[in-house]
Amino acid sequence: MTRTDRHAWLLPSAMADTPADSPPGRPPRRTVRDWGVDTLLFLVAAFFGLIAGETTEQLNSEVVAFADQLVGAAACCALWLRRRRPVGVAVVVIVVSTFAPVAGGAALAALFGVAVHRPFRQTAAVSALAVVSSTAQVFLRPDPSLHPLAAVVIGVVVTLLVVAWGMLVRSRRQLVEALRERARRAEAEAGLRAAQAQRLAREAIAREMHDVLAHRLTLLSVHAGALEFRPDAPPAQIARAAGVIRDSAHEALQDLREIIGVLRAPGDETGGERPQPTLATLDSLVAESREAGMKVVLDATLDDPAGVPAATGRTVYRIAQEGLTNARKHAPGTEVTLTVRGRPGDGLTVEVRN
Structure with a gap:
């Protein structure tokens, strides 16, 4: 002015x-x-x-x-x-x-x-x-x-x-x-606030896409690379790798659809949305990593797992997912120990060590 x-x-x-x-x-x-x-x-x-x-x-x-x-x-x-x-x-x-x-x-x-x-x-x-x-x-x-x-x-x-x-x-x-x-x-x-809100929303979506899709795409890359360098692998191993690739691609599409759903209009919600990950889904995350060939040891000691808030459980899941993804990328073949401990009043401790 x-x-x-x-x-x-x-x-x-x-x-x-x-x-x-x-x-x-x-x-x-x-x-x-x-x-x-x-x-x-x-x-x-x-x-x-x-x-x-x-x-x-x-x-x-x-x-x-x-x-x-x-x-x-x-x-x-x-x-x-x-x-x-x-x-x-x-x-x-x-x-x-x-x-x-x-x-x-x-x-x-x-x-x-x-x-x-x-x-x-x-x-x-x-x-x-x-x-x-x-x-x-x-x-x-x-x-x-x-x-x-x-x-x-x-x-x-x-x-x-x-x-x-x-x-x-x-x-x-x-x-x-x-x-x-x-x-x-x-x-x-009002225009500046709207632009700032859009920028923050884009950054949040970008972070969420990185956290969610990096794990799935890493699985795809590992198994696709194995198929590329082992064309003479046994049919059972090839079928297993193809199944993991198919499941990982399906999971990636589901996660991507869930993230993009944030951008929908308020009246465009549809039923059957995928539930958000929680502490209860850590076992499935570890199982996926083991199917990809990783050696993962899960040590979860919680006094009251059901009492953990959903937002906290989702954060623990994302931290563990990111740690396993990084270990698979940068230290393939090493054993990874995932430790989750805590009790009401003391908080939660998440540790990923290889």
Whole structure:
């Protein structure tokens, strides 16, 4: 995330006033919504200017009234520049409204734009200038129908209402943009968590495939190698080796199917799944190794084999399977002793020694 992205939600109006696709150095392009808002503010400023102009015609000469109308029209037209220079336009229009009451509506519209688009410090400064301007206007261009104190109070109250309204709009935009940013961040974090979960699942499946299939494939390799180097072996020995190869291939396919089943959708489960290995299946593991030609001695001394948790029994089976597989690979022909001891409270000890 760039520096502009991190702080953009603090000034959402800046993002609205300066689209990302605007070329650098050029004024921002208005959207349809911007055109509608600017037109509405122009019409409101012109409406208040016409009301003030009628009062000016009654209290001043035709020349002064005509000059006020020209100044008020120029102030209303200046509102079209407020998106590029909101503070500058507001200061100029507010100062002009001090001497030309017809520009009062444009001054309020410019002040509203500053409250919406600029931080509180700049808004407070421009608001103070507006209060001073409205107060000075009471004495420079007094209205006989209003008491000076009442005119000052009305000017201050109207200024504060406009500023409060603009700051409310600004706060709402900030809140909406903050919620959008939070939603984008939550979506990105969810994507990262999903990717991490997939990576961990792939690693777990890879480890499980290594532990399960290495034993079966080693049996296949040993007997296939024996058949390759002993083509003149007795038929009984060849049949025995072929049977072990067939059984090992079948077991490997079953284990592979069981592992791949983890990747199925939740509703794709089928019955008849192979049970997970436990301590009770150590005997069959040793028997398979003996059929492959290994000399294996099993020494299992457990006080309560049935009380061993399934997860612990499965872990013991995998450790023994890996040890026998390594012994068959790297030390063929040597005797292997598999020792499993333990009792409740002391834990289990698994030892594979050759």
